[in-house]
Amino acid sequence: MKLLRYGFAGQEKPGMLDSEGNIRDLSGVFEDISGAVLGDDRLEALRALDPDKLPLVSGNSRIGPCVGHVGKFVCIGLNYADHAAESGMKLPEEPIVFFKATSAICGPNDAVEIPRTSVKTDWEVELGVVIGKTAKYVSEEDALNHVAGYCVVNDLSERDFQMHRSGQWVKGKSADTFGPIGPWLVTRDEVPDPQNLAMWLEVNGHRYQDGSTRTMHFSVATVISHLSQFMSLHPGDIIATGTPPGVGMGQSPATYLKPGDVMELGVEGLGRQRLVTVAG
Template sequence: MKLLRYGPLGQEKPGLLDQDGNIRDLSGQVADIGAATLGDAGLDALRALDPQSLPLVEGTPRIGACVGQVGKFICIGLNYADHAAESGMSLPEEPVIFFKATSAICGPNDAVEIPRTSVKTDWEVELGVVIGKTAKYIGRDEALDHVAGYCVVNDLSERDFQLHRSGQWVKGKSADTFGPIGPWLVTRDEVPDPQNLAMWLEVNGHRYQDGSTRTMHFDVATVISHLSQFMSLQPGDVISTGTPPGVGMGQTPETYLKPGDVMELGIAGLGVQRQVTEAAE
C-alpha cells in the first residue's frame, strides 16, 4: 500500500493511493497515518479494504508529510563510503546517530526555507524508515519485522551551522522545513529489499546525486538493531538512513542552495519530491 496525508498544513487527512494514482480518503477508517495505524494489525485492516469503495479525493490537494505525530526523527550520518569521503570524514566503526527536530518536518512539495544568516544550505536524498512496532534490544535478524514502511526524506542541512557553530549537528539539521517526508509511506510488503533502491536528486535540472541503497555502510536492519540498543523505537518514529555522494558540500567548488532553486528527488518505488527554496522571513 501507499499511504499518505493530504490537505492544508496542520489539517491533513489520511489517504491511500489507489492503483490508478488517485487519492482515496481514509478518514472514515482511521484518524491519521500515525502510531495507532502503523502496527501490523492496523495495516492489515487497511489492506483488506477495497480502495474503490473509499471516497475519491477530487483535484490536486497539498500532500503533507506521510506520517503524523512523529515521536522521534532519527538520522544516521556518514552511512555511504563515498559521501564520508567527500565530506572529509572517516567511515565510522558504528552508526553515527543524530536527531532532527520534529518541527523540521514538512510535506514533500512544500517550500523549503533557507535560514536567516545561512551561507551553506545543502541537500541530501535519503531512505526513510518508519517504525511500526516497538523495538527494544532487538537483533538484526528481526529488525525489519518492526518496520511499517519506507519513504523519501530530504535531510536538508546548513553546513556552517552543523560544523562550525559548536555542539552537535542538530543546529544545522533542524530549521523549519528541513525535513520533507513523503509523498507516500510505502508499506514494507511492497519493498522486498530496502538495500536495492535507486535514489537521485537534482537541483535546477542538474543531477547531483545518483546512487543506490546498495552502497550503504550499515544496512537498514543493522541500523534499527543498533538504535534499539540505546533507545526504544516506537511506532511512528522515522529513521533517515544516510545519503549517497553528490551533496553540495562535496562539489568543486562547493555549491549551496539559494532562494528560487528547485530541488527534485526520488527513490525507486517510493515517489518523488519537489521543493522550491525561499528565504526565511
C-alpha cells in the same frame, strides 16, 4: 500499499493511493496516519479494504508529510562510503546518530526556507524508515519486522551551523522545513529489499546525486538493531538512513542552495519530491 496525508498544513487527512494513482480518503476509517495505525494488524486490515469503495479525493490537494505526530526523527550520518570520502571523513566503526527536530518536518512539495543567516544550505536524499512496532534490544535478524514502511526523506542541512557553530549537528539539521518526508509511506511488503533501491536528487535540472542503497555502510537492519540498544523505537518514529555522494558540500567548488532553487528527488518505488527554496 501507499499511504499518505493530504490537505492544508496542520489539517491533513489520511489517504491511500489507488492503483490508478488517485487519492482515496481514509478519514472514515481512522483519524490520521500515525503510530497508532502502523502495526501489522492495522495495516493488514487496511489491505483488506477495496480502494474503489473509498471516497475519491478530487482536485489537486496538497500532499502533507506521510506520517503525523512523529515522536522521534533519528538520522544516521556518514552511512555511505562514497559520501564519507567526498566529505573527507573516515567511515565510522558504529553508526553516527543525531536527531532532527520534529518541527523541521514538512510535505514533499512544500517550500523550503533557507535560514536567515545561512551561508551553506545543502541537500541530502535519503531512504526513510518508518517504525511500526516498538523495537527494544532487537536483533538484526528481527529488525525489519519492526518496520511499517519506507519513504523519501530530504535531510536538508546548513553546513556552517552543523560544523562551525559548536555543539551537536542538530543545529544544522533542524531549521523549519528541513525535513520533507513523503509523498507517501510505502508499506514494507512492497519493498522486499531496502538495500537495493536507486535514489537521486537534482537541483535546477542538474543531477547531483545518483546513488543506491546498495552502498550503505550499515544496512537498515543493522541501524534499527543498533539504535534499539540505546533507546526504544516507537511506532511512527522515522529514521533517515544516510545519503549517497553528490551533496553540495562535496562539489568543486562547493555549491549551496539559494532562494528560487528547485530540488527534485526520489527513491525507487517510493515517489518523488519537488521543493522550491525561499528566503526564511
